[in-house]
Amino acid sequence: MLCLCILFGDLGKEMNRKILVSTIFFFMSPSTHALDLVEAYQRAKLTDPNWQANLYQYQADQLNMGIAQGALLPTITVSGNITRKHQDMDQISFPGINGVSFGSSDLVASTSTTRQASITARQPLFRMDAWEGYKQVKTSVQLSEVTLRLQQQQHILSVAEAYFNVLRQQALTATHLQEEKALLEQLNMMSAKLREGLVAKSDVSEANAQYQNAHANRVATGVQLILAQEQLSQLIGNYQEKLAVLRDDFQYQKPVPGALDDWKNLALKQNLEILQAKIQRQYADDQRKVEKAALYPQIDAVGSYGYSKQSPETMITGNGQFDQIGVEVNWNVFEGGRTKKSIQKAAVNVKKADVQVDAAIRKASTDVKKSFLQVETDQATLQARKAAMQSSEVVSSASKAQYNEGLKSMVDVLLAQRNAFSAKQDYVNAQYDYLLNVLKLKASVGQLSEKDLEEMNAWLIMK
Template identity: 70%
Template structure:
């Protein structure tokens, strides 16, 4: 894949008008050039750092500190002892104390921090699923944009063919009118059909430009040539063939469902964190340092010092804040559980809708193909019968319009089928780069 990517990049840079971009290569460009996808990756990497933050709340902390303190105190001369100390200069009125120390604190019991650590681990699982969901949506967006360009290209080509055919028909009708062989109304009908076809071609041309811009927004600079759908494209029935099996897959593998389940677990972890605030915290603490005082006095305590001990802190009264936070967390769990139920229902509905749509598209495609072939034969026959005087120009134009309309409907059904297959795969969390590579085999370079 790396070699293919390098070749793709080189061809895009140096010969953009000679290279046909396929679906896989378009997605590779989107992964590098879509800023929204890059933002998702940075968000994921940022969330990975939360584990280190949570671990730090359970590990020892080391603090190095120092201080310089100047102290001045006037002695009471009415006190005999103070006068003696002052006379002998054993207790100066102004002193400067310098101290340096290193302190260590190791949590022994912090239930709130431990529950927070467990929540972060669940959050990391959630971020993994979220990234997979974002990747799947990104892949679906790129595929939809790519196939929408192919759809508009095919529709524009069909409308252009119709416009050219009606233009030639109009020219022939004008020539016959000059010879007095056709009426003015027939010429008017032919001109009306031509103008309608021209308007349709302009409209689809605008839609093509918009589709190209949408694809360019994802992949960067738009490529003029895309690999197109093969003429021998085969339509396969979805596997498994049971609708209930697809519904079961959606409940267990749909990424939004998995995301919802982890969000519920995070909410439950948050409830445990709030409940843990009721418990005390116990830390082991120790320090080592050095103190120096100048000038020296009778009570100077210069030299090294060290201490070790255990500290306990317990918030026995918080004015109801802890209780309110616990109640709020419990309600959030109920809310998240209800949201999960809604997500499961939606996933089941979406997969059933996509499955039935794919099956419908398969039947519709065959009917559209038959209708397209039949209408093309009727159009040719009508033209021949008109030349023999058996059909009117209105009949010919109607048959021709039906033929091109049937072709347009067939093109739309083709791409509807492809997009519904993509959505069906996404509904069970199976739309990935491997599936994209298989779909890429449906394309050919022209």
């Protein structure tokens, strides 16, 4: 991380020394390795907790498919019980065979213990609710895949924006440092001339005012740089390397395809928000079918096998193995009107999803148009900012020479110098605005990927 904690004291040698130290700290790093954009994104994929949460949510959504399939497959249940029963009984005698009689206690014990174990298998034969639920889960899995792709695009944009924002603030801080140093030198020079009676006090006051303004701007930019570094650290974790910076020969590149209509067509076909809205509409329709499935009966094949033993044994005790097989039908014929209202509610949600699809299409059309026109405008902006920067530097140098010849005042010199540094800052902002607008244009048509970061990496070098 760059050190920008610079304390400025009184004017003079101490100030010059501290400015020099701050500049050295700004441009030096403990590592010769430069962290480029692709490497920063790779770190973000491994360390960003929000992205990790998105991945875990996607994995959890994929498991829903197995849960839904389970409702259509056989289920096997093993059960067992021990039951102790006591019953008061009247003693009754029954005539037997060959003169042997028996009582009610020989048929049924007043106190008995029954032990039973069984295994039961159930196979759905007709379960419309489970089948429609399974199809809805398939739709939800598709939705989770599109949602993850959308989140990945946003993650790429977030990392790129944080990375370029650090570079932007570094460049602006360097410019403000240069301006502050130049104004300090002029202020010291004017103060010396004032003591010799060669300049008016108002010129020194103007130089001091410009210096104080530059100092405040440098401090504010330094704070913004620290905040930008913290934002990047939040995504990629703590880092000590310098960042690869934008090449000096950076050039504007025209978007391909070059026509707005082509980009609109791409957005209608590939925009992830449109695709997400369409799948959400399908999910809502699946929910309507799930609610409607409650009108149908549920038919299952059921079979069981087990063993039962009762003690004490009586004449009618049925100890031993048993098995049974059959078909079970359950049909909720009336549930107080709840099923009907649930179907109506689901139908309304389908209509809601329909208008959300239309809203997504309109938004995508607006976003791609805005991004395309912004990238197109960036070409003229970059050219204008670069020309203004070069021109203002010439004017600033000429103003200094004319001041030395007595043709310009110090106010003119300071104004020209301020315009030169301001033009340089405008050009820096225009460069990074263009880079981010290119990524936003790709995202508007659902094409933003790691490949785009690799292409932008070619514009970065280590300094």
